[in-house]
Amino acid sequence: MPDTLPADSVGIVSPQTYHFDAPIDLACGQTLENYDLVVETYGTLNAEASNAVLICHALSGHHHAAGYHSAEDRKPGWWDSCIGPGKPIDTDRFFVVSLNNLGGCHGSTGPNSLNPETGKPFGPEFPVITVGDWVKSQALLADRLGIQCWAAVVGGSLGGMQALQWSLDYPDRLKHAVVIASTPRLTAQNIAFNEVARQAITSDREFHDGRYYDFDTVPRRGLMLARMVGHITYLSDASMGEKFGRELRDQAYKFGYDAEFQVESYLRYQGERFSESFDANTYLLMTRALDYFDPAYEFGGDLSKALAAASCEYLVLSFSTDWRFTPARSEEMVNAMIAARRKVSYAEVDAPWGHDAFLIPTPRYTDIFNAYMDRVAREVGA
């Protein structure tokens, strides 16, 4: 944390755990008898409970979206650039709810939680969770918080998928869905990258069929590789080029296979850090949730038919150099919304950072986000 708290920071925040006793039925056919959700909130819920905004996290995200947990924190929450006083998701006007999704590894019930039936971590017994399951659990959280209708459900990437799913599953419970750098379904290429990541993890000798907790080890190498390949898909060729080029760590080639190029050591560092803080089973689960997401599937592949159930307004944003979920994927979604006569606004923001651009406050992105959320706030009296 900087020495003095920036004026546009939500400040020091602390997460809260909500325990749910009622069983939740999942898409896979299994039932979770009870579970915890870890949640952070910023701002104040108004008397009419009309100013609530739900933040949905992406693959490796969690509940800590803004502010600092302590003065010692090196970095703020993962979306601090967009959440805070005077920021697009203005905590002076909105009551912001951010949770760690079911199956996560940051405190909500997931594969590394204790299975009450066995007294051991769930591991591979933890059910595969879908985007629809997350939305269902988020709706139960909304009930608990006294929120009947969100002013907006907002998310980037996998988070955007949750926002879209919300609009289909609970059309009366949100006014706006903000879907950023997302897609209505993964392409074969997207699934292929996920498969490489999963193979990296499951083929690690320390994986032990997902029961590594029992062996007091983690498949660190596999998780590191998974993250490295994932990380490449989050950046663009241009942004990697600008950041690293062909720069060497030392002056000359060493004619060996250690990390000589800067980009190699960067990826290794990112992978290693990630493997120390993330659970491998959660990574498998999150990538599978991505693969399965396809709300048009039940409608013969016609997303506009799926959208017939929706009634909220949409803001869809894409980024010019995002090759993971390209602007064309967002446009596919927008065209289905147009065909379904849903109210939608769309822009493709010129930004060099690839998929990661949704986390970086470029001027146009911020302007659009500000303008749209300001209107949402005015509409709900926030």
Next chain:
Amino acid sequence: MRPDLEIIQQWVQPGHHVLDLGCGDGTLLDFLQRERGASGFGLEINPDHITTCMGRGVAVIEQNLDTQGLGNFDDGSFDIVLMTQALQAVRRPDKVLDEMLRVGSEGIVTFPNFAHWRLRWGLTLSGRMPESEALPYKWYNTPNIRLCTFKDFEALCRQKGIRIKSRRVVDGQHQNSWLARLWPNLLGEIAIYRITRET
């Protein structure tokens, strides 16, 4: 509101689904939504205009008519397709007109008249490309690459089997003048056409 928009809004009925090609800052669509109970989308490419639309609750899609066309809109999905002061700036106005009347049952088009007497006079006297209030650019930087006269436009409509339901001719301030009504191709500066497919 601009007087040409004032005229156009009278043709929009409650419940109409409207597509506005080059919707600018969304003034017209905003008015049509709030005052006439219409719904619809605007297409725009100017980033500042797009942001303004989003801030005022006008559904706006970033889409370039020249490069992307209207292929993402279904046949007959709009009651009215609008294009104010943009026909002269697209690469293929003829194709845009076809597309307008494919996706909408009626089109409303406005554009500046290149046969207005002041432009004719300017060209005759100075021998230089004319400039006016409606066409304030130099020949080398003008976005208006497909200038035409009222007669040209009407000839194109005849050739394409497009029926002109009505035409209103106004001057540079969008005022209705009896002179412009009398001799439109010489004295009218801007025309507002309501067009539809010949049935």
